Amino acid sequence: MISVLGAGAFGTALAVALAVNGPVTLWGRRIDWRGENPRLPGVALPDGIAVTQDLDRALGADILLLALPAQALGGFLDDHGAGLGGKRLVSTAKGIDLSRLTGPSAMIAARCPDARVAVLTGPSFAADIARGLPTALTLACADAQTGPALQQALSTPALRLYRTTDVAGAELGGALKNVVAIAAGAVIGAGLGDSARAAIITRGFAEMTRLAAHLGARPETLTGLSGLGDLTLTCTSDGSRNFRFGAALGAGRAFDPATTVEGAATARALARLAERDGLDLPIAAMVTRLAEGRVSVEEAMDHLLSRPLKEE
Numbered sequence: 580m581i582s583v584l585g586a587g588a589f590g591t592a593l594a595v596a597l598a599v600n601g602p603v604t605l606w607g608r609r610i611d612w613r614g615e616n617p618r619l620p621g622v623a624l625p626d627g628i629a630v631t632q633d634l635d636r637a638l639g640a641d642i643l644l645l646a647l648p649a650q651a652l653g654g655f656l657d658d659h660g661a662g663l664g665g666k667r668l669v670s671t672a673k674g675i676d677l678s679r680l681t682g683p684s685a686m687i688a689a690r691c692p693d694a695r696v697a698v699l700t701g702p703s704f705a706a707d708i709a710r711g712l713p714t715a716l717t718l719a720c721a722d723a724q725t726g727p728a729l730q731q732a733l734s735t736p737a738l739r740l741y742r743t744t745d746v747a748g749a750e751l752g753g754a755l756k757n758v759v760a761i762a763a764g765a766v767i768g769a770g771l772g773d774s775a776r777a778a779i780i781t782r783g784f785a786e787m788t789r790l791a792a793h794l795g796a797r798p799e800t801l802t803g804l805s806g807l808g809d810l811t812l813t814c815t816s817d818g819s820r821n822f823r824f825g826a827a828l829g830a831g832r833a834f835d836p837a838t839t840v841e842g843a844a845t846a847r848a849l850a851r852l853a854e855r856d857g858l859d860l861p862i863a864a865m866v867t868r869l870a871e872g873r874v875s876v877e878e879a880m881d882h883l884l885s886r887p888l889k890e891e
């Protein structure tokens with residue numbers, strides 16, 4: 580049995596997709612809707628999904644998908660981690676926790692030491708998955724038995740999962756691309772053009788790969804779905820909240836603060852990591868200053884363009 584914990588856009592979309600394989604329980608802390616989740620408009624929930632606010636009911640499953648934002652995961656685990664022991668726990672969060680400066684897998688492992696931890700990540704908009712459009716994702720799990728079993732259990736005809744044991748690389752790709760997507764959005768929102776966006780994507784990818792290697796990931800993982808794949812999607816589509824947030828910053832427009840924008844907090848986490856480890860992460864630093872309103876897009880770009888000329 581599978582339960583999805585977190586009834587946001589992505590948790591709901593995954594529940595809809597996985598319901599083709601069998602019954603799914605979808606848990607949310609506040610279910611004040613019926614039939615259609617306002618976070619995923621236009622998607623009717625099939626009969627195979629049991630929607631509940633009762634966490635104990637959801638914890639009856641042995642595969643639990645944790646579809647919570649990265650900055651909410653720690654609090655959820657503090658409150659409920661004790662009930663997750665012995666389960667197969669699959670995080671979908673794409674971010675780095677601001678207070679602990681770690682990714683979701685380390686947060687889960689710290690609180691649920693006997694759980695088998697995996698990460699599901701890669702290029703996939705909730706709306707696409709829920710509509711059954713073809714999607715390829717990365718299932719990252721260090722455990723040689725658990726990874727293949729989860730790959731089977733979480734694949735459907737439309738949802739194709741590739742497997743890796745490089746959990747750090749997969750989750751860092753998903754977290755870091757959100758920061759670059761904000762920068763790409765800002766460039767487009769400010770009218771600086773597609774060439775500048777291509778430069779941000781490419782230099783952002785170099786920054787992602789450098790940082791991931793520093794944190795113990797395999798650089799080649801970053802060239803896969805969870806890194807380059809998701810970076811491409813998120814930096815080029817208005818479907819991305821991170822991109823739209825950046826575009827609003829670039830254009831000087833307001834942005835709904837209730838929208839989940841993982842890259843903003845992750846950029847701040849990266850600024851702290853950079854300070855802690857003495858790293859040079861210019862795009863993450865720029866996004867942090869932009870998101871905090873400390874610089875304009877023009878000033879941020881001037882700063883990036885005035886860095887010393889060097890080899891690619």
Ligand SMILES: NC(=O)C1=CN([C@@H]2O[C@H](COP(=O)(O)OP(=O)(O)OC[C@H]3O[C@@H](n4cnc5c(N)ncnc54)[C@H](OP(=O)(O)O)[C@@H]3O)[C@@H](O)[C@H]2O)C=CC1
Nearest residue numbers: 586587588589590608609647648649651672673704705839
């Ligand atoms: N949307 C997408 O297309 C994709 C999202 N992801 C990733 O999945 C994660 C979740 O994103 P998404 O579903 O889109 O976000 P949403 O903003 O749509 O939903 C977030 C959900 O998390 C719930 N939540 C927040 N804090 C807690 C808590 N402490 N306990 C229980 N529930 C909580 C919210 O509940 P409430 O409504 O009560 O606040 C809400 O239902 C993110 O890391 C995102 O990057 C990955 C791939 C695609």
Ligand SMILES: O=C(CO)COP(=O)(O)O
Nearest residue numbers: 701702703704819820821
């Ligand atoms: O991660 C995503 C697509 O793979 C969703 O991106 P946003 O959170 O920017 O909407």
